[in-house]
Amino acid sequence: MKTFSLALALLIGSLASASAHVSLQTTQAKVGASYRAVMVVPHGCAGSATTKLSVTIPEGMIDVKPIPKPGWTIEVVKGPYQQSYKPMHGDAVSEGVKQISWSGRLDDGFYDEFSFVGTIAGTLKGGDTLAFPTVQQCEQGTSNWTEIAAAGQNPHALKAPAPMLSLVSDQAADAAVKAGDLTITQAWSRATPAGAKVASGYLTIENTGGTPDRLRGGTSAVATKVDVHEMATKDGVMTMRELDSGLPIAPATTVKLSPSGYHLMLNDIKQPLKQGDKITVTLDFERAGKKDVTFSVLGIGAKGPDASTAGDGAMDHGNMPMDHSKMKM
Secondary structure (H helix, E strand, O other): OHHHHHHHHHHHHHHHHHHOOOEEOOOEEEOOOEEEEEEEEOOOEOOEOEEEEEEEOOOOEEEEEEOOOOOOEEEEEEEEEEEEEOOOOOOOEEEEEEEEEEEEEEOOOOOEEEEEEEEEOOOOOOOOEEEOOEEEEEOOOEEEEOEOOOOOOOHHHOOOEOOEEEEEOHHHHHOOEEEOOEEEEEEEEEOOOOOOOEEEEEEEEEEOOOOOEEEEEEEEOOEEEEEEEEEEEEOOEEEEEEOOOOEEEOOOEEEEEOOOOEEEEEEOOOOOOOOOOEEEEEEEEOOOEEEEEEEEEEOOOOOOOOHHHOOOOHHHHHHOOEOHHHOOO
């Protein structure tokens, strides 16, 4: 119990740390598809207001266009690509926007978002990552969110990481797994900090049949045990408990496992989960039986595989007290 609580505290604490960085709101995108990047700026530089934000566009993101922002002046720097790319519409292109800068003023105590759209080139592949080095200039001082993990380096050890985008193939992003009357989609997990012994799994389950089923847990080569848990917040205290009888899935309903509610708990993981990894979990259903499902590992502060999960409140977990007495193991 002590090991579990410490590992979970490390995992949740890492989310609070991640939220302190300039980051991408949506950390996964499809290869060959359009992508709306939303840069999240949670604060200034050591108490000083932000006056300029400059983002370097990585090779492989093309046809980039900034979204106008009231009160801010936008500048773009264009240049040649390393190769020619075929956009979604029109002829091949060999140059485009390489950097976007917004100039204005954002008080240190305020949160804001800066957006642009573009296309992820079809020449890239699922499993690739794109870095968006970002410089945040303030009235006093500058924060350079430009560090990129080297091969084999733990990205969570970086003090000023660049916002990162994980790519998935169109087939992987849309893949659905059938188990009897159940359809399983959007299976994902988060990267774990060094030393963590637990990880979580999230997915969506649709029951298209007329008979109820139940998710009882599962097994995985990366963990000693896979349980179904429920997370809830009451009076500012976050509680979590194992669902001993499993998670009911009623007929003609869709159940979503997410960071702020029901989720899979992968206990005593054998090694840290890294962004870009794929892990297999064999889910155990009462009626549909056992089914292998592949989970994509997103960034440590990821909110989900698409923008629809961006508002689940998971990034606030690090600021909430934990009631470990409510956790069953």
